[in-house]
Amino acid sequence: xxxxxxxxxxxxxxxxxxxxxxxxxxxxxxxxxxxxxxxxxxxxxxxxxxxxxxxxxxxxxxxxxxxxxxxxxxxxxxxxxxxxxxxxxxxxxxxxxxxxxxxxxxxxxxxxxx
Amino acid sequence: xxxxxxxxxxxxxxxxxxxxxxxxxxxxxxxxxxxxxxxxxxxxxxxxxxxxxxxxxxxxxxxxxxxxxxxxxxxxxxxxxxxxxxxxxxxxxxxxxxxxxxxxxxxxxxxxx
Numbered sequence: 669x670x671x672x673x674x675x676x677x678x679x680x681x682x683x684x685x686x687x688x689x690x691x692x693x694x695x696x697x698x699x700x701x702x703x704x705x706x707x708x709x710x711x712x713x714x715x716x717x718x719x720x721x722x723x724x725x726x727x728x729x730x731x732x733x734x735x736x737x738x739x740x741x742x743x744x745x746x747x748x749x750x751x752x753x754x755x756x757x758x759x760x761x762x763x764x765x766x767x768x769x770x771x772x773x774x775x776x777x778x779x780x781x782x
Numbered sequence: 783x784x785x786x787x788x789x790x791x792x793x794x795x796x797x798x799x800x801x802x803x804x805x806x807x808x809x810x811x812x813x814x815x816x817x818x819x820x821x822x823x824x825x826x827x828x829x830x831x832x833x834x835x836x837x838x839x840x841x842x843x844x845x846x847x848x849x850x851x852x853x854x855x856x857x858x859x860x861x862x863x864x865x866x867x868x869x870x871x872x873x874x875x876x877x878x879x880x881x882x883x884x885x886x887x888x889x890x891x892x893x894x895x
Binding site: 699700702704709710711712713714717756758760761766767768769770771772773774775 | 832
């Protein structure tokens with residue numbers, strides 16, 4: 669079983685739609701969760717950073733963590749064409765000797781069409 | 783807003799040549815990383831660096847790879863003898879603490895011919 673699984677899509681939605689992006693993970697030691705946005709041939713841009721279970725909201729973005737199910741989500745409200753990108757979930761090692769190695773999902777390709 | 787910078791943006795090299803990829807992490811960050819992404823594939827961890835030494839490395843990071851912080855600002859990745867399969871985007875990242883947010887640079891696209 670892969671450590672982090674993410675449906676690669678592609679996902680195509682109309683402008684204004686609510687988008688739901690998801691990852692599952694197998695390593696119960698993961699405690700911190702990040703969502704990145706990556707435009708084609710660019711570096712990952714950090715969108716959201718959360719710790720433990722619950723919700724975190726930042727503008728149109730909401731990150732949700734369910735540690736009991738090992739499932740994390742990113743919701744985008746009122747999606748815009750500029751949101752078209754690949755969305756990556758990532759989790760750092762958090763063990764006692766950890767130095768923060770990130771494990772990434774495959775990435776979900778999102779297209780928001782006008 | 784502070785950001786991670788990387789140079790060059792694109793490097794073309796011949797197989798067997800040495801390349802050095804350069805990064806300037808965010809100034810108050812203490813943990814530094816290199817990742818790579820082969821076209822169409824996942825972002826993969828290569829190495830982490832803290833307190834002037836390698837703290838963790840992946841199986842990809844073999845003897846052909848090395849990292850260095852030659853001064854107080856730069857962080858470099860050297861590939862001694864490049865192979866075709868080293869062609870990828872290489873990203874530098876930095877963080878205040880290992881479990882805190884990691885910020886990535888724009889990447890260097892390495893093409894080995």
